[in-house]
Amino acid sequence: MSGQGTVTISVETVQDAARVLKCIGHPVRLRIIEMLDNGGERTVTEIREAIGLEQAAASQHLNLMRDKRILTARRDGVNVYYDISDDKVVRVIDCLRACDITNR
Numbered sequence: 001m002s003g004q005g006t007v008t009i010s011v012e013t014v015q016d017a018a019r020v021l022k023c024i025g026h027p028v029r030l031r032i033i034e035m036l037d038n039g040g041e042r043t044v045t046e047i048r049e050a051i052g053l054e055q056a057a058a059s060q061h062l063n064l065m066r067d068k069r070i071l072t073a074r075r076d077g078v079n080v081y082y083d084i085s086d087d088k089v090v091r092v093i094d095c096l097r098a099c100d101i102t103n104r
Contacts, residue, residue: 020088023068028053029061030093032082036071037090041083 009017024033031051036042042050048058062082065071072085084090 016088019068020070020086020092023065023070024089024092026061028057029065030096032061032065033070033084033089033093036082036084037093041074041081043079043081045079047082 024030028051032047035047035050044055044058044062047053047062048055051058053061062071062073066073066082070084070086070089071082074081074083
């Protein structure tokens with residue numbers, strides 16, 4: 001369904017969107033992103049406990065998103081804090097909230 005006045009998306013924008021969507025396209029990673037969007041920076045332990053993940057699984061998801069530049073990580077003593085580094089990710093989450101795809 002296309003309409004008049006449709007804006008063509010640049011190749012760079014499409015590639016960047018694909019990178020973000022591929023990385024966050026997992027239910028656990030979406031929950032982590034939403035948690036960080038709602039509450040800001042969190043420790044690995046806070047994320048793991050809130051979502052109900054084992055340490056290894058939480059670390060795997062967080063490391064992937066950090067490696068893909070979706071999240072930032074900062075160490076403070078023994079704690080590692082994660083936060084969203086790419087505002088495009090927040091916009092994707094906002095779109096999901098606005099679409100309410102569960103109510104079709």
